[in-house]
Amino acid sequence: MLLTRFATLLSGLGFCALAQATPTQYPLTVENCGSTLTFQHAPVRAVTIGQAGTEMLYAMGLSDKLVGTSLWFNDVLATYKAENDKIERLADNEPSFEAVIGKRPELVAVELEWMVGPQGAVGTREQFHELSIATYLMPSDCEAKDNLVGADGTRLEAFRIDSIYKSISQLAQIFDAQGRGEQLNAELKASLAKSMATVQNKDLKHTSALFWFSSASLDIDPYVAGHKGIPDFMLNTLGVRNVVESNEEWPTVGWETIAKANPTFLVIARMDRRRFPADDHEKKLQFLRSDPVTRNMDAVKNNRIIILDAMAMQASVRMFDGLETLATAINGYDLPQ
DSSP: OHHHHHHHHHHHHTTTTGGGSOOOOSSEEEEETTEEEEESSOOSSEEEESHHHHHHHHHTTOGGGEEEEEOOSSOOOGGGHHHHTTSOEEESSOOOHHHHHTTOOSEEEESOTTTBSTTOSSBOHHHHHTTTOEEEEOGGGTTTEETTSSTTOEESSOOOTHHHHHHHHHHHHHTTOHHHHHHHHHHHHHHHHHHHHHTTTSOOTTOEEEEEEEOSSTTSOOEEOOTTSHHHHHHHHHTOEESOOOOBSSOBOOHHHHHHHOOSEEEEEEOSOOSSGGGSHHHHHHHHHHSTTGGGSHHHHTTOEEEEEGGGGSSSTHHHHHHHHHHHHHHHSOOOO
């Protein structure tokens, strides 16, 4: 896996080569999702609300700066289990405002604006800033996106992969770890190129797909990936069409509509979270193979079902491993023309 390779690389280099990067000059000012953040020094106590930010910091060797994590979809990668076990998990889903500030963080890194934003489930940015706690929102969830429309927000423009690289670069700069950020971004870009090369000789012009994240109940419409989000970027990168046209991040779409679109393959999320029944990917599979509408879809009848970690469907470092898994699976299919 990509993160494992990067951790091995850091260990092998002993951080010597990475230390040659220009150190951060403090005070540092960062423009972030409509807020101006100023750091007098590298934060020594940070809390993450969202697994994406947590694993970005782990991948850059910054676990010693974390004093609390929250909002997990998948178990942490084995590479980081030992260090993750030392850090308090404030909540599996959203933590309380009191739990976060109780850790006395200098920085709170936030994956999703609906957690910390105008209508934040945890709190608003202003509430944190009044306590002199900086909040860093992932650009992937706030730039060119309206998070007040739809359950998970609506994309005003298509997701851009540069927003992930930007998060890594900015967090690396905030923590005075630019060399590690540069190396991680280089690894991610190489992984992206490898995935694209895997399917470059595959004729995919008639190929389509659907990403199923979860469902509040298995007998109602599922949450599927919208037209301009992260999974849509993954499909477009490989030359595959998303059958969902809504610009909402994760709209609900009826199975009759999906069956009529008849996607070539289905991608379903595997997660360790158990908030909804369909968080369990085995239940997803059982439903697809037994429901009278879904069991007759070509993708189900021909077992063209790809299982990805939920975090691989988010703007995270795991997305690159997910893209590699997706490309490998598609390349192995004998697809209809």
